[in-house]
Amino acid sequence: MYHKISADYIYPVASEPVQSGVIVTDEKGKIMEISTREKFDAVELKILNGTIVPGFINTHCHLELSHLRGKCPTGVGLIPFISHVIKNRNVAAEIISDAIATAESEMLACGIVAVGDISNTTDSFPQKQKNNLHYYTFVEYFDLFQEENSEIEFEKYNAVYEQLAETNKNKRSKVPHAPYSVSKKLFKLLSDHHAAIDSGAVTISIHNQETLPENELFQNKQGDFISFYERLNMDTKSIPHLNKSAIHYSLEFMSNNKRNLFVHNTLTTKEDIQNAKEKLKSSKLFWATCPNANLYIENRLPNYQNFIDTNADVTIGTDSLASNWQSNILEEMKTILKYQSYLDFKTVLKWATINGARALGFEDELGSIEIGKQPGLVLIENMGNGNLTNQSVAKRII
Numbered sequence: 084m085y086h087k088i089s090a091d092y093i094y095p096v097a098s099e100p101v102q103s104g105v106i107v108t109d110e111k112g113k114i115m116e117i118s119t120r121e122k123f124d125a126v127e128l129k130i131l132n133g134t135i136v137p138g139f140i141n142t143h144c145h146l147e148l149s150h151l152r153g154k155c156p157t158g159v160g161l162i163p164f165i166s167h168v169i170k171n172r173n174v175a176a177e178i179i180s181d182a183i184a185t186a187e188s189e190m191l192a193c194g195i196v197a198v199g200d201i202s203n204t205t206d207s208f209p210q211k212q213k214n215n216l217h218y219y220t221f222v223e224y225f226d227l228f229q230e231e232n233s234e235i236e237f238e239k240y241n242a243v244y245e246q247l248a249e250t251n252k253n254k255r256s257k258v259p260h261a262p263y264s265v266s267k268k269l270f271k272l273l274s275d276h277h278a279a280i281d282s283g284a285v286t287i288s289i290h291n292q293e294t295l296p297e298n299e300l301f302q303n304k305q306g307d308f309i310s311f312y313e314r315l316n317m318d319t320k321s322i323p324h325l326n327k328s329a330i331h332y333s334l335e336f337m338s339n340n341k342r343n344l345f346v347h348n349t350l351t352t353k354e355d356i357q358n359a360k361e362k363l364k365s366s367k368l369f370w371a372t373c374p375n376a377n378l379y380i381e382n383r384l385p386n387y388q389n390f391i392d393t394n395a396d397v398t399i400g401t402d403s404l405a406s407n408w409q410s411n412i413l414e415e416m417k418t419i420l421k422y423q424s425y426l427d428f429k430t431v432l433k434w435a436t437i438n439g440a441r442a443l444g445f446e447d448e449l450g451s452i453e454i455g456k457q458p459g460l461v462l463i464e465n466m467g468n469g470n471l472t473n474q475s476v477a478k479r480i481i
C-alpha cells in the first residue's frame with residue numbers, strides 16, 4: 084500500500100522546494116516519486132497543512148546524561164558545568180535507562196531519525212540496539228593529561244567500544260573528548276588506531292573551542308583550565324604551550340582520509356577553519372553547532388558567518404539534556420534563525436538534514452527526499468513567509 088502525501092510545500096533538500104508537492108512512498112516510507120497535485124485524483128491524496136522536510140539528523144548528543152535534565156544551572160560557563168556533571172552523573176541504573184528511553188522517544192516524535200551520540204559508558208547501548216533510530220556512537224576517550232594513565236584509559240574505553248555490536252543502524256568509532264582533556268600520548272594511541280582503518284568510512288568527532296579558557300590553555304598555558312587541573316591536584320606539565328588556538332593541538336592528531344566532526348566551535352575563527360581545511364585536505368570536515376547548549380552553558384553563540392565565508396559544512400546537534408531544555412532539532416534551527424537572521428530556512432535545513440547525514444555516513448538512506456531513500460518524513464506546522472516562527476512545531480509523519 085503506497086502513501087501519497089501532499090502539503091503546502093515540500094523541501095526535498097537535494098532539489099528545489101515544490102509548492103503543493105506530492106510524495107509517494109511505499110509502506111515502509113521509501114520514496115517512490117516526488118510530484119505535484121494535478122497529477123493525482125484529490126481523493127487519493129492525504130493533504131496536510133505545513134511543510135514536509137526529510138527527517139532531522141542530530142549530530143551531537145550524550146544520551147547517557149539524559150537523567151541530568153534540569154540538574155545543572157544555566158550560564159555558569161563550561162568548567163563549572165563539567166564539575167556539575169561529574170558530581171551528578173552517577174545515579175541508579177534504572178533512572179539512567181528510563182531517562183535514555185524517554186529522551187529517545189522525544190527525539191523520534193519531533194522528527195529526528197539519526198543521532199551522533201557520545202558514550203563514556205555502555206548505559207545507552209541496550210536502547211540503541213532496539214534500532215528505533217540510526218545511531219553513530221562515538222566512544223569517547225580522555226586522560227586529563229595524566230600520561231601515566233593514558234594506556235589504562237585507552238583500555239578502559241576500548242572495553243566500552245567492544246560492547247556495542249555494529250549493525251546497519253548502529254555504527255561506532257573511538258574518539259578523543261576535547262583538546263583540553265586528551266594528552267599527546269592518548270591522542271597518538273587513537274590516531275594509530277584510526278590509521279589502521281583504511282577506508283574513509285569512519286567519523287571522528289571531537290569537542291572544539293567551546294569556551295574561552297580552552298584557547299587560553301594552548302595560547303598561553305594559563306587561565307581557568309590550569310586552575311581546574313590544579314584544584315584536582317593534577318600535573319599540567321604535559322599540556323603543550325603552542326601559542327596557537329586549541330584546534331591546532333587537535334589538528335596534529337586528527338586523521339586524514341576520514342570524516343572529521345568538530346563539535347561546538349563557539350570561538351572558532353575563519354583562520355581556524357581554513358587551517359583545518361589545509362591540514363586535513365583529503366578528509367571530509369564537518370562543523371556541528373549546538374546553539375541551545377551554548378546558550379545554556381556559556382550564554383554565547385558561534386558566529387555562523389565564519390562558516391558561510393569559508394564554505395564549511397555545518398551540522399546541528401542538541402548536546403545532552405544536562406545542557407539543553409529539550410532534544411529537538413527544530414528548536415536549534417529556531418535559535419540559529421532568531422539570533423543570526425541573515426541565515427535563511429533553506430540553509431539551516433541543509434545543516435539539519437543532508438549535512439548531518441553525510442557527517443555520520445548515513446547519506447545513502449537519510450538526509451534528503453530522493454527516490455530510493457527512506458529518510459523519514461517530518462511535517463513542520465506554523466511556518467510564516469517561508470521561515471520558522473516561535474510557534475513552528477515538527478512532527479514525524481512517516
Ligand SMILES: [Zn+2]
Binds near residue numbers: 201
Ligand atoms: Zn558534548
